[in-house]
Amino acid sequence: MPVGTQATVKGQTQQNLEELGAQIILANTYHLYLRPGHELIRRMGGLHQFMSWPRPILTDSGGFQVFSLSELRKVSEDGVTFRSHLDGSEHFLSPEKALEIEIALGSDIVMVLDECIETPSQDARAREAAGRTLAWARRSRDYFATHGDPGRQMLFGIVQGGTDRDLRRTSAQALVDMDFPGYAIGGLAVGEPHPVTCEMTEAAASRLPADRPRYLMGVGKPEQILDYVSLGVDMMDCVLPTRSARHGCLFTSHGRLLIRNAQYAEDPRPIDDNCACAVCRRYSRAYLRHLYRSGEFLAVILNTHHNLYFYLDFMRQIRKAIEFGNLESFRSDLQARLG
Amino acid sequence: MPVGTQATVKGQTQQNLEELGAQIILANTYHLYLRPGHELIRRMGGLHQFMSWPRPILTDSGGFQVFSLSELRKVSEDGVTFRSHLDGSEHFLSPEKALEIEIALGSDIVMVLDECIETPSQDARAREAAGRTLAWARRSRDYFATHGDPGRQMLFGIVQGGTDRDLRRTSAQALVDMDFPGYAIGGLAVGEPHPVTCEMTEAAASRLPADRPRYLMGVGKPEQILDYVSLGVDMMDCVLPTRSARHGCLFTSHGRLLIRNAQYAEDPRPIDDNCACAVCRRYSRAYLRHLYRSGEFLAVILNTHHNLYFYLDFMRQIRKAIEFGNLESFRSDLQARLG
Numbered sequence: 001m002p003v004g005t006q007a008t009v010k011g012q013t014q015q016n017l018e019e020l021g022a023q024i025i026l027a028n029t030y031h032l033y034l035r036p037g038h039e040l041i042r043r044m045g046g047l048h049q050f051m052s053w054p055r056p057i058l059t060d061s062g063g064f065q066v067f068s069l070s071e072l073r074k075v076s077e078d079g080v081t082f083r084s085h086l087d088g089s090e091h092f093l094s095p096e097k098a099l100e101i102e103i104a105l106g107s108d109i110v111m112v113l114d115e116c117i118e119t120p121s122q123d124a125r126a127r128e129a130a131g132r133t134l135a136w137a138r139r140s141r142d143y144f145a146t147h148g149d150p151g152r153q154m155l156f157g158i159v160q161g162g163t164d165r166d167l168r169r170t171s172a173q174a175l176v177d178m179d180f181p182g183y184a185i186g187g188l189a190v191g192e193p194h195p196v197t198c199e200m201t202e203a204a205a206s207r208l209p210a211d212r213p214r215y216l217m218g219v220g221k222p223e224q225i226l227d228y229v230s231l232g233v234d235m236m237d238c239v240l241p242t243r244s245a246r247h248g249c250l251f252t253s254h255g256r257l258l259i260r261n262a263q264y265a266e267d268p269r270p271i272d273d274n275c276a277c278a279v280c281r282r283y284s285r286a287y288l289r290h291l292y293r294s295g296e297f298l299a300v301i302l303n304t305h306h307n308l309y310f311y312l313d314f315m316r317q318i319r320k321a322i323e324f325g326n327l328e329s330f331r332s333d334l335q336a337r338l339g
Numbered sequence: 340m341p342v343g344t345q346a347t348v349k350g351q352t353q354q355n356l357e358e359l360g361a362q363i364i365l366a367n368t369y370h371l372y373l374r375p376g377h378e379l380i381r382r383m384g385g386l387h388q389f390m391s392w393p394r395p396i397l398t399d400s401g402g403f404q405v406f407s408l409s410e411l412r413k414v415s416e417d418g419v420t421f422r423s424h425l426d427g428s429e430h431f432l433s434p435e436k437a438l439e440i441e442i443a444l445g446s447d448i449v450m451v452l453d454e455c456i457e458t459p460s461q462d463a464r465a466r467e468a469a470g471r472t473l474a475w476a477r478r479s480r481d482y483f484a485t486h487g488d489p490g491r492q493m494l495f496g497i498v499q500g501g502t503d504r505d506l507r508r509t510s511a512q513a514l515v516d517m518d519f520p521g522y523a524i525g526g527l528a529v530g531e532p533h534p535v536t537c538e539m540t541e542a543a544a545s546r547l548p549a550d551r552p553r554y555l556m557g558v559g560k561p562e563q564i565l566d567y568v569s570l571g572v573d574m575m576d577c578v579l580p581t582r583s584a585r586h587g588c589l590f591t592s593h594g595r596l597l598i599r600n601a602q603y604a605e606d607p608r609p610i611d612d613n614c615a616c617a618v619c620r621r622y623s624r625a626y627l628r629h630l631y632r633s634g635e636f637l638a639v640i641l642n643t644h645h646n647l648y649f650y651l652d653f654m655r656q657i658r659k660a661i662e663f664g665n666l667e668s669f670r671s672d673l674q675a676r677l678g
Contacts, residue, residue: 006629006630006635007629007630010636011636011637011640012637013637013641014621015621035629035633036604036625036629036632040604040605043605044605044626045607050623050625050629052622052623265375266379266383268383268384278354282353282354283391286375286383286389287389287390287391289375290345290346290375290389291345291346291347293375294345294347294374296345296347296349297347297349297639297640298347298349298351298352300636301350301636301640302352
């Protein structure tokens with residue numbers, strides 16, 4: 001899922017995203033709640049109409065942003081008090097409030113509020129946060145049943161549990177007992193080693209029903225995505241393709257390419273010979289390097305377009321490999337190409 | 340002509356510009372000479388191929404930028420010494436050097452180097468600069484005859500002369516005697532009152548042959564453009580549509596609209612009900628205000644697209660009005676609409 005934090009995927013028009021074949025985008029509840037406000041978006045007909053994006057939208061609960069961006073946060077059983085990173089104003093987010101916002105936005109997939117913790121954290125801290133996340137999930141399920149639109153919107157529970165394998169497993173099981181239409185795994189890929197991410201993902205995903213979407217939040221690098229898919233993950237979101245693009249880091253079938261490097265100054269080739277995106281069909285590395293060095297908007301536009309195409313095409317290839325039963329040979333091919 | 344200073348019209352892809360119906364764009368010799376360098380662009384197949392823009396390109400001579408952007412400039416009969424605004428390095432631009440750069444870029448319309456002066460300037464200063472500009476025009480014509488490609492490229496002379504009507508007239512006549520395939524009028528709309536701009540334009544344009552393109556450099560506002568066209572001007576370039584867009588100032592058939600204003604916060608209407616551009620067909624003022632306030636790239640992309648559409652469509656309407664012989668009624672309609 002491309003990330004559209006403030007109701008826009010940075011540097012792309014909605015038409016671009018449609019042409020790229022994006023089936024769903026993620027929007028950030030925290031940001032849209034603060035600006036322009038969920039009530040305004042509700043009055044404008046909901047987020048789909050406001051941003052003119054008729055395809056599905058997933059909204060996070062704002063939990064991650066409250067814990068990573070805002071100041072002076074104070075967590076209680078009831079919810080979390082925080083100050084806006086924009087103007088310092090004080091706000092209170094509870095599981096019910098998060099859903100009220102997401103329901104006003106009218107997103108298709110609604111995430112419950114979870115408590116995110118620092119990595120690494122003490123065992124006791126992880127247990128406390130996982131327990132609170134479960135309690136909040138139950139309150140969210142109940143609130144959504146009466147205030148949501150279950151015929152049109154899906155509410156996903158979130159597995160927390162830090163880097164504790166048993167905690168991940170029991171949290172997943174407890175959520176399954178609450179019977180959500182889909183499940184997310186949160187609080188991973190936040191600094192711990194990749195094998196630990198995989199271990200925790202496996203612990204959670206193996207307890208989640210295979211016939212419901214399993215969503216690993218905030219990942220990842222192309223080579224890691226294959227690991228997660230092998231563990232049963234169906235959905236992912238990541239700022240990597242869009243944020244890297246803004247820093248001139250481009251994904252190719254042969255690995256990453258830093259467009260600012262002098263070696264591309266007179267390189268007439270496209271970013272990736274194997275890529276069929278609109279950028280690779282029209283522009284050279286030399287031109288893209290010039291745009292990047294000159295700080296031009298077009299650098300952001302074209303780099304982002306290419307990286308999103310790469311990611312979306314990569315996922316299409318994975319789906320095809322699964323369909324044809326050759327995910328493992330796809331993986332060895334990829335490893336051989338990336339060296 | 341949309342302005343593509345650094346081989347890109349800020350915030351638009353080349354495909355966008357084609358869809359907008361841009362027939363020609365302007366690129367800046369000064370900027371491209373400094374970065375990435377004209378020799379690099381020559382080796383990459385020229386500017387058309389480098390930026391993947393097959394339609395016509397006009398390059399200025401760099402004169403205006405040397406006089407407005409660079410430091411420590413020193414003018415002599417031979418040319419002008421200046422320091423780069425990028426890194427302070429010292430460079431020398433002569434009429435011949437400007438053409439060498441423009442020929443390397445491979446532009447379709449090549450401008451001679453002219454001397455730009457401050458406004459207001461003393462009469463003696465204006466006379467000196469106009470005289471030097473004429474001497475440089477003659478050297479440019481001679482250099483281009485042996486080094487240029489007159490079958491494919493057109494060299495335009497530039498009328499200077501400050502705000503001195505007689506100087507403008509005699510300068511125009513002297514250029515006509517040199518027999519250029521097109522003529523520009525420079526050094527206007529740089530702070531003097533609009534009636535003075537018109538008076539100077541008239542003084543110059545009336546001496547220039549009507550069967551050759553007459554290009555008024557660096558203008559203008561929509562309502563002023565009609566005045567210039569009435570005085571015989573065929574071509575104009577201006578950063579106004581693109582730069583205003585980046586500052587949230589949008590052109591409409593009813594005048595200008597500042598998208599940041601609170602009155603648009605929940606306005607579901609397009610920028611301009613009478614506009615058929617891709618932005619007005621898809622996005623509301625409310626969404627565009629949100630993007631602008633959030634500092635999003637998409638604000639630049641969409642605002643620029645709309646403003647360029649407005650300008651290009653405005654010029655299409657003027658051409659049609661001329662064709663049908665009703666430019667004066669077109670002007671009264673416009674004045675009535677703008678109040």
